[in-house]
Amino acid sequence: MKYILKKIVTLIITLLFISLITFTAFSVIPGDAATARLGTDATPEQVAQLREEMGLDDPLPERYVNWLGGAIRGDFGDSYQYDTSTVASLMADRLPVTLILAVMSLVLILVISVPLGIVSARYAGKWLDTLINQVSQVTMAIPAFFLGILITYIFGLILSWFQPGAFVDPSVSFWGCVASLIFPAIAVALPKIAMVVKFLRNSILSEMPKDYVRTAYSRGNGKSRVLYVHILRNALIPVITFVAIIIAEIMAGSIIVEQVFGIPGMGQLLITSISARDYPVVQAIVTYITAIVVIVNFLVDILYRLVDPRVKA
């Protein structure tokens, strides 16, 4: 209980700290939301009017306190770039998309990489291991945006297995959305799969020469039993941390993949909001990402204890 309380306090302090940094950064960089939205054809009166509406003329500390007051009550304010949208409504539109994509990618990563990693370790040095190794190497070396373009080109334009840009909103059809996200999920997952495979393989291999493994064999256990019951448990601990980093990353929205496939997720919203100087939206997304990272780390800590009872807080 005390542990959970401690974690919650950490979360709150982190959130406050990050939001303050974001806020300061935004007031330092040039460009403001009013001119960004109105462009070159606006009259000075229009700009002045909009600045006032947005509260851009208020002193900095006052603006931060105003934002904080709203955020605590769950009100993240209105978007600067979209005149009819609240931050909450924008997030509500984007969050499901990013979450669906994240879950799909994660499932792909786990179901593919864990078996492959084990196989690779088990047949270390054999041709199968070499093959897996080589393929992983190549997949890891391809930058995400290029992989996205490659997939779009081969499966979208040449083979017509999917239609680039034909995104189905989850509110229209959940399964339609899932179907339209299959290839983007593959693009997100591929490089991560390669990384997890390598990580797991090396982790298993480094456990193999340890004493407890020899003991397990000497007690008459078979190769598979030693691998799955004894080694894997230990080998998974560093992998869990690694997967946690990946989860936090894909939950934040895969900026590049969303851009290449034209998916309206959090990553895309973050990009447009930064360039439009849409501070309320950026602040909300940054808060969300921070919370995700802290919470995922918290869950990892708990998971550690389940996998390895020796771990104490």
Place this chain on the structure above:
Amino acid sequence: MKKNTILCSLLVLLVSAALCACGGDKNTETSSTAANTSSEDTPTTGGSVVFGMTQDLVSLDPHQITDAGTRSVVFNIYEGLVKPTSTGDLEPAVASDYTISDDAKTYTFTLRDGVTFHDGSAVTAEDVKYSIERYAEIQGESSAFSLLDQVEIVDEKTVAVHLTEGNSEFLANLTLAVIPKANEDPAGNPVGTGPFKYVSYTPGQNLTLAKNENYWKEGAPYLDEVQFKFIADTDTAFTQLQAGTIDIMNYLTTAQVQTLSQSGSQFEIVEGNMNLVHAMFLNNEYEPLSDVRVRQALCYAVDRDAINSFLFDGKSHIIGSHMIPSLQTWYEPEAETVYTYDVNKAKELLAEAGYGDGFDLEITVPSSYSQHVDTAQIIVEQLAAVGINATIQKVEWSTWLEDVYTNRNYQATVIGFDGTLAPSDWLQKYGTGVSNNIANYSNEEYDSILEQALAAIDTDEKAALYKELQMNLAENAASVYIEDPADFVAMDSRLGGYTFYPTAAWDMSVIYVKEGAGQ
């Protein structure tokens, strides 16, 4: 063994899911049939079109909109008392007829019979008065609406707009959207009188419009539905065009045009102009550039034809001053030839001004616009030939707006400016001390001609004065004017009717599906 089964079943699952995903697409194989029937160009009614654009909308409240992209889109939803035609004239729209008093102080409009808003209510004189007054208030004192005296409702069908001074250009401002007074939320619930009515808007994704069945113009529009799809990245947008997800895309690069023409006849490329004054604007207050000889040297040193042929396949219209050629009444073609590419002359002028060894010049460009970045890169090479050491400073668009446009803290910048059908909109920005005078241009002669031009009522007299202004800018090398860039529009070849306007308008009411092309 078990693992292999898992892997296998997973693969099967993936492949089948992928196949499902493409079951519902609409990428029909019309390319071959369309190619055969392309000579047959009979419009049909019905069908839908997806128009891909790389920016999102600023607002759907027509009176709040400032940027050309958004205006081009809402052109389909809203109309004013008059509206622009593709030839650059103004035709009656919500009004059926108008008269302008001899002193150009009173504009009297007769409302068209049977024009209704998209919500079904009839357009009244009240609505017109409300719209004009609302627009004037939002635009503020520094706009042309500072001239507005009052809007008078003469009778149910007649509205008179009174100005404090005569201004024969004011009609162009009355293209402002007429909206219903009763609508309390014009941005969230857009209601107009245009050929298409609002259906839905999803920020960052799309705007969907449906045919206005009660549109006053007989036979228009052809299409049942139009969707504007926002795709931030040009390359992604282009892929979607190739895949058939979007049907029309504008502002293509020459490389993209080439890719499309190599891949067969699925697309038709329509060529027009962007209606932009594309130029390297110079800060006339910055030390070496404050010398007219230095600015002239830059004009001689920049090879506009090279830029045109390199970036636009030679299809742009070279300009020499701040006006686009499509505004024929006002355009001065002679400005085009004030400078011709001449390295020696440029060097001479620089030597005369005391910069024989050249100088350093920083060209600030917004990084998100490849057209401006590419142009700047060519200019850097060209300036090197006359000894000017130019460098490119790439900044984000928001930064550009603040640093360069608002604060004018720059040396040179490559950008394009759009404008309305009123010539004053283009040329007023060079008046001394004007808020949007990006070049910091200040010339007494210019100011006095501008004043006369604004006051002139007779069109010929006015045109002569505006032409003088253009020559003034050219001769004094206010900036290095380059071109009105070519606009390459790709359109699915089953469609026809794309029409360019000399102002911000992507008119979807004239687009149709060709007979026999299918949907």
